[in-house]
Amino acid sequence: MNFELTEEQLMIQQAARDYAQRELIKDVTERDTKAEFPTEHVRNLAELGFMGIMVDPKYDGSGMDTISYVLAMEELSKVDASASVIVSVNNSLVCYGIEKYGTEAQKEKFLKPLARGEKIGAFLLSEPEAGSDATSQRTTAEDKGDYYLVNGTKNWITNANSASTYVLIAQTHPEKKHKGINALLVDKNTPGISLGPHEDKMGMRSSDTHSVMFTDVKVPKENRIGEDGFGFKFAMKVLEGGRIGIAAQALGLAAGALERATAYAKERKAFGTVIANHQAIAFKLADMAVKVENARNLCLKAAWLKDQGKPFGVASAMAKQYAADIAMEVTTEAVQIHGGYGYVKEYHVERLMREAKLTQIYEGTSEIQKIVISRDLLK
Amino acid sequence: MKILVLIGNVPDTTTKIKFNADKTAFDASGVQWIINPWDELALTRAVELKEAHADKIESIVVANVGRAETEATLRKALAVGADEAIRIDADAKDAWYVASQLAKVAAGFDLILAGIEASDYNGSAVGGMLAEMLDMKSVSAVSGIELADGALKISREIDGGSQTLSMQTPLLAVVQKGIAKEPRIPAMRGIMMARKKPLNVVAAADAEEHTAFVGFELPAPKAACKMIAEDQAGELINLLHNEAKVL
Ligand SMILES: Cc1cc2nc3c(=O)[nH]c(=O)nc-3n(C[C@H](O)[C@H](O)[C@H](O)COP(=O)(O)OP(=O)(O)OC[C@H]3O[C@@H](n4cnc5c(N)ncnc54)[C@H](O)[C@@H]3O)c2cc1C
Ligand SMILES: Cc1cc2nc3c(=O)[nH]c(=O)nc-3n(C[C@H](O)[C@H](O)[C@H](O)COP(=O)(O)OP(=O)(O)OC[C@H]3O[C@@H](n4cnc5c(N)ncnc54)[C@H](O)[C@@H]3O)c2cc1C
Numbered sequence: 001m002n003f004e005l006t007e008e009q010l011m012i013q014q015a016a017r018d019y020a021q022r023e024l025i026k027d028v029t030e031r032d033t034k035a036e037f038p039t040e041h042v043r044n045l046a047e048l049g050f051m052g053i054m055v056d057p058k059y060d061g062s063g064m065d066t067i068s069y070v071l072a073m074e075e076l077s078k079v080d081a082s083a084s085v086i087v088s089v090n091n092s093l094v095c096y097g098i099e100k101y102g103t104e105a106q107k108e109k110f111l112k113p114l115a116r117g118e119k120i121g122a123f124l125l126s127e128p129e130a131g132s133d134a135t136s137q138r139t140t141a142e143d144k145g146d147y148y149l150v151n152g153t154k155n156w157i158t159n160a161n162s163a164s165t166y167v168l169i170a171q172t173h174p175e176k177k178h179k180g181i182n183a184l185l186v187d188k189n190t191p192g193i194s195l196g197p198h199e200d201k202m203g204m205r206s207s208d209t210h211s212v213m214f215t216d217v218k219v220p221k222e223n224r225i226g227e228d229g230f231g232f233k234f235a236m237k238v239l240e241g242g243r244i245g246i247a248a249q250a251l252g253l254a255a256g257a258l259e260r261a262t263a264y265a266k267e268r269k270a271f272g273t274v275i276a277n278h279q280a281i282a283f284k285l286a287d288m289a290v291k292v293e294n295a296r297n298l299c300l301k302a303a304w305l306k307d308q309g310k311p312f313g314v315a316s317a318m319a320k321q322y323a324a325d326i327a328m329e330v331t332t333e334a335v336q337i338h339g340g341y342g343y344v345k346e347y348h349v350e351r352l353m354r355e356a357k358l359t360q361i362y363e364g365t366s367e368i369q370k371i372v373i374s375r376d377l378l379k
Numbered sequence: 380m381k382i383l384v385l386i387g388n389v390p391d392t393t394t395k396i397k398f399n400a401d402k403t404a405f406d407a408s409g410v411q412w413i414i415n416p417w418d419e420l421a422l423t424r425a426v427e428l429k430e431a432h433a434d435k436i437e438s439i440v441v442a443n444v445g446r447a448e449t450e451a452t453l454r455k456a457l458a459v460g461a462d463e464a465i466r467i468d469a470d471a472k473d474a475w476y477v478a479s480q481l482a483k484v485a486a487g488f489d490l491i492l493a494g495i496e497a498s499d500y501n502g503s504a505v506g507g508m509l510a511e512m513l514d515m516k517s518v519s520a521v522s523g524i525e526l527a528d529g530a531l532k533i534s535r536e537i538d539g540g541s542q543t544l545s546m547q548t549p550l551l552a553v554v555q556k557g558i559a560k561e562p563r564i565p566a567m568r569g570i571m572m573a574r575k576k577p578l579n580v581v582a583a584a585d586a587e588e589h590t591a592f593v594g595f596e597l598p599a600p601k602a603a604c605k606m607i608a609e610d611q612a613g614e615l616i617n618l619l620h621n622e623a624k625v626l
Contacts, residue, residue: 007451011458011570018564049567062567 005071012068015048016075024080029345031082031206035198037162038083038206046117050076050087055095059107061115066241066303070248074296077252078259079348081355082206084252088245089158090114094121094167097238098185101226110165110185122163122188123242124154124212125235131155132368134169134235135178139214141170148172148184148224150192150217156362160195160210164188168219169235172228181231185223192217203354240313242363244302247319250327250359251295257327257334257352258288264338264347281337288330295323314376320359321369327356380548382429383488384422385481385505386441386456386464387415387497388449388471398595405499405595414452416562417494419459423559424524425492426460432526438462440488444471444480450578457573458565464576469583472590474504479586481505482512489548490531495520495555506553515551518544522557 005013024041031038045051053069055061069091076084098111113119130136139152150170166186173180186193196211226234262285265276275281298319305312331353335342342349360366390396390410397406414422422441429436441456442465443449453464467480485491491513493506510517522541523534533544533552565573607615620626 007454008570008574010451011455011565012567015564015567015570018562022561047566048564049570053567057571063571064567 005067008064009068009071012064013071013075016050016072017078019045019048020076020079024076024083028080028082028206029348029351032203032351033205033345035200035205037208038080038086039162041080041083042086042117042120042162045083045087051090051117051120052095052115053091055091055099055111055115059099059115060112061095061099066244066306067300070244070251070299070303073245073248074252074255074299077249078256080206081249081253081352081358082204084249085158085204085207085246086120086162088242088249089123090117090121092242092245093123093238094165096241097123097167097183097225097234100237101183101230101234102185103222105222106185106225114165119164120159120162121165121167122157122159123238124157124160124166124168125239126154126156128153128155128211132365135181135232137169137171137178137181139168139170140174141168141172141182141184141219143172144218146221148182148219148221150184150186150214150219152214154212154214156199156209157212158207158209158362160212161198161208166212167225167238168214169231172231176229178232179229181235182228183225183231183234184219185225186217186219190217190219202357203351204358239363240316241306243316243320243369244299244306244312246359246363247295247299247302247316247323250320250323250356251292251299253352253356253359254288254292254295254323254327254330257331257349257356258285258292260347260349260352261285261288261334261337264341268339275337284333284337288333291326291330295319295326298322314373317364317369317372320364321366321373324356324359324369325366327359328353331356380436380489381487382425382436382439383485383491384418384425384439384441384456384461385491385493385509386418386422386443386453387494387499388412388443388445388452389415389497389499392416392498396597398597402594402596403592412449412452414455414562415494415497415499417496417498417554417556417558418492419562420556420559421492421494421554422456422459422461423561423563424554426563427559428524428526429460435526440465442467442481442484444469444477444583446470453578454573455565457576457578458569459563460565460569462576464578465581466578467581467583472588474502474508475589476586478505478508478512480584481509483584484581485509485513489550491515491549491551493551493553495553506551510551513551515549516546517551517553518546519553521552521554524552524554524558 049062052061053064057063095114114121141148141150168184168186172182192215194213199209265281268275302312302315302319305315334349335353338347341347391413394410399406425439439461440463441461444467465484471477496503520535522536525532530545535542
């Protein structure tokens, strides 16, 4: 077994760290307060290659492995999880899905600009009444011969406004239940698409989340990904990979909070000494460090399995559930170690705590991950 | 135009400095190595110039005196945008020794960029020595380089103001902070391309060493600071007199 990172992986980790610590940090609090999309940062991240990390260079991606993706997500998320979720959705839900299951023509038309980061993608699965239970899709894609006619509402869509390309999951054959579902590539400017208001969220406030309404939207047949009825399987496969991205995001939130809490504990004095010298604080830091290290190992293991072409669904569910749950715990403790200063925006940890909460909810709640893990165990 | 950028391999600036048992050598175990910050800025400026004047600048070469462990640092320089790297296979000893090694590979360049100092031993000597060895004109404390009408427009920060010079190549510029705004972060495309760029290893030349390390000391830890309330001037005098014994 080899725990060493390659020189290239280290360089990517450092590049992500430099960008986060030098650039994202500058306006992260202000963007959070104003719920402002990081347009300029996304452009810079695209130039650095972060919008298509794992895409084959022949489709204009960076051609790096999933381990590099985890390292980059961790570093970006230490500072700004709103920016990192934009990266994650584009990479692992949109680019990955098209590259793995799309046709050459779809890759040429849709994947290349997404991998270059000139365009952003969004993944539209959840509905007002279909969240954890994604099989009960109400959005319909009626087969009209050479096109699909789409009607319905998608909810909680990350990048909904900033994206140009939608990967849409919709029901074509309701009688076949989840086997009648299709995945379609939809240009956001197609007539009949409208957005709900920007959701006023607890955290990840500078990523744009909206509901998306479809009214008689025509989508060409050639935009369907895979065979007729492949859509649900497609969504589940893509989410397996996506979970590695969100797991790494949760890891980054926890690791970032740990870094801040450690530095603070070495400086803040109470009762005549730095608080790190009070064992109650030192032990908190020790517990946090063990959790962060466990989460990191789970993330890297899932990424490694994916890179080796081995099954990684259960590993990515474990990584996502564990990293998300400890992100909540570790960020909460980081606020505690900061005392009153942890409760205000200047020290960042209160934001990390708000952001950590979402990692337990999206791309499969912690409970849903436990369903995946326990079903595999009990089969 | 061909540009050579000298690349020092130095411990990351957050490194905890330790020495060996008899305090005659730096203990490099567990150290993370980086490009000397001034050299990284010099390289960034070279890459910016090449991007802006692709027709005039043919190539950027980076050179380092060091053993195989320093190759990661050189590959980072390639990822940032250098076209070719040279490693002179020798331990970087004193400034004279390093400059003598670099002189062997530095012929034929129109512009050589050296950092004003290295963040390890802060010698501030290699750039000037190299220029003399190459019999090349040099300018120090450069904080700006532009290409203008077949000449180099050089800016320098001087006491109380700034100075602008017009200079012809060949030239060695010793650069300081300000030469580029921020060190360039390598893009993944650059990281990928670095794999394929040449990194040539050259044997060390015979050169004298003029220094031997006798010993290292860490600076004394900062003494704890005592705060005295503003209306306690008497107490201040008392402490300065009886405790610090400076009065
Ligand atoms: C900010 C944000 C961004 C999002 N971005 C996207 C996006 O880009 N694309 C997209 O498609 N979706 C997105 N989502 C949706 C997200 O994936 C869903 O919110 C999530 O899947 C949960 O669904 P739900 O909200 O309907 O909750 P529900 O499914 O109603 O769950 C409510 C609670 O019940 C629990 N529960 C449900 N079923 C079970 C069960 N069988 N056993 C035990 N417990 C159960 C859940 O774990 C949860 O605690 C986003 C959500 C948010 C908040
Ligand atoms: C929104 C808000 C409103 C407030 N309102 C008021 C108010 O109206 N009036 C008022 O007087 N104050 C107020 N406070 C201040 C509040 O009571 C303090 O923030 C609190 O007492 C903690 O002090 P601190 O922030 O300096 O943290 P610190 O004392 O620096 O503590 C930092 C961390 O070290 C731990 N720690 C400290 N000493 C030890 C030890 N010996 N052993 C183990 N762990 C230790 C703490 O538990 C904490 O986790 C308010 C604070 C906030 C955030």
